[in-house]
Amino acid sequence: MTMKHWSVQDAATLYGVKEWGNGYFGINSKGHLEVRPTQDENLVADVFEMVQFLRKKGVQTPLTLRFPQILADRVIEVNEAFRKAIREFGYDGSYQGVYPVKTNQIKEVVEEIVRAGNKYHYGLEAGSKPELMIALSMDLHPDALVLCNGYKDEAFIRMALLARKAGRNVLITVEKMTELPLILKVAKELKVEPLLGLRSKLNAMGSGKWETSAGDNAKFGLTTRELLEAVEVLGKRGMLESIQELHFHIGSQITDIRRVKSAMKEATRIYAKLRKMGVPIRYLNVGGGLGIDYDGSKTTFSSSMNYTVAEYAADVVYTTKEICASEQVPMPNLLSESGRAIAAYHQIVVVDIIGLIDTTHTKYSVELTGKEPQILKELAYTRDNVSVKNYREMYHDAITQKDELLTLFNLGYLSLEDRAKGEILFWEVCRKLDRILNNKTLKYIPEEFQDLNKGLADKLIANFSVFQSIPDHWAIDQLFPAMPIHRLKESPTLRATLCDITCDSDGKVEKFIDLKDVKDEIRLHEPKTGEPYYVAFFLTGAYQDILGMRHNLFGAPNEAHIVVDEDEDFKVQHVVHADTVDDMLRSVHYEPSELVAPPTNKRKTSAQKDAAEALRALLTQQRKLHTYLEM
Numbered sequence: 001m002t003m004k005h006w007s008v009q010d011a012a013t014l015y016g017v018k019e020w021g022n023g024y025f026g027i028n029s030k031g032h033l034e035v036r037p038t039q040d041e042n043l044v045a046d047v048f049e050m051v052q053f054l055r056k057k058g059v060q061t062p063l064t065l066r067f068p069q070i071l072a073d074r075v076i077e078v079n080e081a082f083r084k085a086i087r088e089f090g091y092d093g094s095y096q097g098v099y100p101v102k103t104n105q106i107k108e109v110v111e112e113i114v115r116a117g118n119k120y121h122y123g124l125e126a127g128s129k130p131e132l133m134i135a136l137s138m139d140l141h142p143d144a145l146v147l148c149n150g151y152k153d154e155a156f157i158r159m160a161l162l163a164r165k166a167g168r169n170v171l172i173t174v175e176k177m178t179e180l181p182l183i184l185k186v187a188k189e190l191k192v193e194p195l196l197g198l199r200s201k202l203n204a205m206g207s208g209k210w211e212t213s214a215g216d217n218a219k220f221g222l223t224t225r226e227l228l229e230a231v232e233v234l235g236k237r238g239m240l241e242s243i244q245e246l247h248f249h250i251g252s253q254i255t256d257i258r259r260v261k262s263a264m265k266e267a268t269r270i271y272a273k274l275r276k277m278g279v280p281i282r283y284l285n286v287g288g289g290l291g292i293d294y295d296g297s298k299t300t301f302s303s304s305m306n307y308t309v310a311e312y313a314a315d316v317v318y319t320t321k322e323i324c325a326s327e328q329v330p331m332p333n334l335l336s337e338s339g340r341a342i343a344a345y346h347q348i349v350v351v352d353i354i355g356l357i358d359t360t361h362t363k364y365s366v367e368l369t370g371k372e373p374q375i376l377k378e379l380a381y382t383r384d385n386v387s388v389k390n391y392r393e394m395y396h397d398a399i400t401q402k403d404e405l406l407t408l409f410n411l412g413y414l415s416l417e418d419r420a421k422g423e424i425l426f427w428e429v430c431r432k433l434d435r436i437l438n439n440k441t442l443k444y445i446p447e448e449f450q451d452l453n454k455g456l457a458d459k460l461i462a463n464f465s466v467f468q469s470i471p472d473h474w475a476i477d478q479l480f481p482a483m484p485i486h487r488l489k490e491s492p493t494l495r496a497t498l499c500d501i502t503c504d505s506d507g508k509v510e511k512f513i514d515l516k517d518v519k520d521e522i523r524l525h526e527p528k529t530g531e532p533y534y535v536a537f538f539l540t541g542a543y544q545d546i547l548g549m550r551h552n553l554f555g556a557p558n559e560a561h562i563v564v565d566e567d568e569d570f571k572v573q574h575v576v577h578a579d580t581v582d583d584m585l586r587s588v589h590y591e592p593s594e595l596v597a598p599p600t601n602k603r604k605t606s607a608q609k610d611a612a613e614a615l616r617a618l619l620t621q622q623r624k625l626h627t628y629l630e631m
Contacts, residue, residue: 006491014492014523015483016515019296024070024345025538031489033536037069037564045562045570048486051350051534054560059575061352061534062464062557062628066541068573069563070346071109072116075099078290078338079120081313091317093331098147100125100288101134103339103542108561108574113342114138123169125149125337129156136163136170145335147197147285148172149247150220152179157186165192173197173247173285175220180230184237197245197285198222198230202266221248227270231279243279245335246271249287253340255300257307257315260289264319272327284332286316290341294479294539295513303479303513309341340542347541349469349557350485353524353533354631357459357499360427373418375405379425386429391436392446398429430456454510454520458496460527462535463629466500466507467551470537470544474506479513481538482522492523498535501629502552550587555579555627578626585623592623 008027012018017025023039032048051063075097082095099113101124114122121143126132127150135146136159146168148160157172161183164170172194174180187194201221222230234240250263264286271284290312291305300306307315316334324331368380379401386394405422408414414422434456437449472478484492497520500507512519527533548556559576582592596619604612 006489008488010491011483011488016296016481016513017483019298019515020293020481020513020539021296022293022345024067024073027488031487033483033485033488035067035070035564037067038073043069043564043566044568045564046568047348047350047536048534050560050562050570050572051485054558054572054575055532057572057575059558059560060578060626060628060630061350061532062469063350064469064540064545064557064559065348065350066106066108066559066561067346067564068108068112068561071112071342071541074342074345075113075116075120075122077309078313078336078341079117079122081309082317082334082336084310085313085317088314089318089321091321091331093320093333095313095317095334095336096121096123096143096145096283098123098125098145098285098335098337099342100127100149100337100339101131102127102546104343104545105131105134106545107134109343109346109541110134110138114140117141117144123147129159132156132159132163136168142169144169146170147245147335147337149175149199151175152182154182154186157183158190161186161190161192161194164195165190169195171195171197171244173199173245174222174230175199177222177226177229180233184233184239193239194242195244196234196242197247197283198227198243199247199249200224200227200267200270202248202250202263224270227274231274231277235278240279243274243281245283245285246274246281246332247285247287247335249289249337251289253291253302253305254289255291255302255305257305257311260286260307260312261315261319264316265323268320268323269327271332272324272329275329276327282333283335284320285335285337288337288339290336290338292340292344292539292542294481295515296481297515344539344542347539347544349464349537349540349544350534351462351464351469351536352631353460353527353535354463354501354629355461356527357461359459360431360456361424362427362431364424365428366421366424368421372421373408373414375401375408375414376418376422376425379405379422379429383425383428383432386432386436388436391433394429395433395449398426402426454497456495457521458494458524459499459508460494460496460524462498462500462509463631464500464557465502465551465554465628466509467502467504468548468554469557470509470540471547471549472544473509473511475547477511479511479518480540481513482509482535483538484524485534485536487525487533490525492525494524494526495521496524497521502554504551507551550584553581553584553588553627555584555587557628558626578628580624581627582623584627596620596623 008031012027024036026034028034032046034044035047036044079097118141121141123145124135125147126135160170160172183194199221201223248267274281293305294303297304298306382394382398409419466474470480498509512522556579558578560572561574563571563573585592596616
C-alpha cells in the first residue's frame with residue numbers, strides 16, 4: 001500500500017483495527033493507539049502515553065497492559081445479549097453466566113469479573129483443586145453457581161461437597177461414570193445432598209482448532225448409555241433431585257454458528273427426553289466456545305468467527321425454546337461458560353523493537369572491476385538487466401547462478417570474498433524483482449514469486465519472548481492482531497517479521513492477520529536512532545498468561561492495570577513487577593546467592609581477582625532486575 005499522503009484512516013485500514021478491535025481500540029489524531037474500555041468514544045485514553053508514563057516510573061517493556069473496564073464490559077455484553085434474547089423470544093427460563101477460571105486465573109482478573117457479574121448472579125467454573133479454592137474465596141452473589149468440571153479425585157470432591165454443606169451453590173459435573181460412586185460415597189459420609197450435573201458426549205462437533213472436544217472420541221463426557229446408567233443409579237437411591245444440570249461442550253473458539261445450532265438441537269433433545277423420564281433438570285449448560293474475531297474477517301477461519309455475541313445468544317435461546325415447546329417440557333435455565341469471549345480483549349502486550357537482522361545484505365553493494373570470476377560477471381549482468389519484460393527469466397537465471405556460486409565455492413574455486421560478492425549480487429537481483437512485483441502494474445504474479453516477499457522482509461528484533469507472552473502463536477499457530485502504538489500518521493516503509501530474544505529459531509512471528517488471507521509480514525516503520533519503537537499484540541487476555549513458559553528463563557514481563565476516566569485520562573490502578581533473575585533461577589532450583597559466591601582460588605593474579613570481584617558485583621546487581629534486555 002504506497003500512498004503519497006498517509007493518514008490515520010490509512011493506518012486503521014492497514015492494521016484492521018476497526019474490524020478486530022470490537023470498538024475497544026482505535027487511532028487518535030496524534031497517530032497513537034487509543035483504548036476505549038467501554039466501547040464509548042467519550043471514554044478514551046492514549047496507550048502510547050500510558051507506556052511513556054510507565055517507562056518514566058521505571059516500569060520497562062515488555063509490558064502487559066490490563067484494562068479491567070473491558071472485562072466488565074464483556075461481562076455486561078454477554079449477559080445483556082442473553083437477557084435481550086430471552087425477552088424477544090418469550091423464553092420461560094433464565095440465563096446465568098459462569099466464568100471458567102482456567103481462561104485466566106490472575107486474581108485481579110477474576111475479581112473484576114466477579115464484581116461486574118454480581119448483578120447477573122455470575123458464577124465461576126473450576127477444573128482443579130487450586131481453581132476451586134480460588135472460586136470459593138470469591139465474594140459471589142448468593143445465587144451464583146460454582147461449577148466443578150474436569151477429572152476429580154476424592155479430595156476435590158470433598159472440598160466441593162463441604163462447600164455445598166456450608167451453603168455454597170457448588171455443582172459437581174460428572175465427567176465419567178467412575179466419578180459418580182465416589183461422589184455418592186463422600187456425600188453420604190458428609191451427610192449432604194450433592195448438586196450434580198451430567199456431561200453429555202454429543203455427536204455434534206464444534207469448528208476450528210478445538211473441534212475434537214466433542215464427538216465419539218472426546219476426552220470428556222458420558223455416552224448415551226452412561227447417561228441412562230447414571231440416572232438409573234441415582235433413581236434407585238431416590239436421588240433424581242440431585243441431577244440439576246445437563247452439560248455439554250463442543251470446543252473452544254467455535255468459528256461457525258451452524259455448529260452451535262446443531263449442538264443445541266442435540267443437547268436440548270437429550271434434556272427433553274431426560275425430563276420426560278422424570279429427571280428434574282433445572283439447567284442446560286451450553287459450555288464454552290463463544291469465539292473471538294482475532295482477524296476481523298467474520299469468517300469460519302480458525303482465528304475468526306462468523307457470528308456476533310447477540311446472534312450466539314439468540315440462536316441458543318431460540319433453539320432451546322423451539323425444541324422444548326415441541327417436546328412439551330419446561331424450558332431450562334441456561335448456563336454458559338464463556339471464557340475467551342470475556343477475557344481476551346482486556347489485555348495487550350507492548351514490546352520494544354531493539355534491532356534489525358539484515359539477511360539480504362541491504363547495507364552492501366558490489367561494483368565489479370572486470371577481473372572477477374565469470375559467475376560474478378553473470379550475476380552482475382542479471383542484476384543490471386532485470387526488467388518488467390524479463391523478470392521471470394532473470395529470476396530463474398539468478399537462482400541457477402547462486403547455486404553455481406555455492407558449488408564453485410565448495411569445490412575450492414572461489415575465495416570467501418568472491419562468495420560474499422556473489423551473495424550480495426543475488427540479493428540485489430531479488431530486491432529489484434521485489435520492486436517490479438510490487439509496483440501494481442502486473443496483473444498476475446506467478447506462484448513461484450509468492451515466497452519472495454517473505455524472504456526479503458526485514459527481521460526486526462523485539463524485546464520479548466514469544467513463548468512467555470503469546471505461547472499459542474508458537475504452539476497452535478494462533479494469530480494475534482499486531483500493530484505499532486505510535487507513528488501511525490507516518491506511512492510504514494518496512495515489510496517485516498518479528499524475532500524475539502530467545503535462543504530458539506521458533507521464537508518469531510511470521511504470520512499476521514489479514515481480512516482475506518494470512519500475511520507473512522507486517523508493515524512497520526523504520527526505527528529511529530535514539531527513539532523507542534513500540535509494537536503491541538492484542539487479544540492476549542485468554543490463556544496466554546498461564547500457558548506462558550520460561551524458555552531461556554525469561555520470566556513474566558511487567559504488568560500494569562489501568563482505568564480510564566471521563567477526562568480522557570488514565571489511572572494506573574496496580575503494577576505487578578516482572579519476574580527477576582532471582583525469581584527465575586529459584587524456579588529451576590538454584591539459590592542465586594550461591595551463584596555469585598566470592599572466588600576462592602588463591603592462585604589468581606591480582607587482575608583476575610579484581611575482575612572476579614567486579615563480576616560478582618555485576619551478578620549481584622543483575623539478580624534484582626527483570627530478565628529482559630535493558631536498552
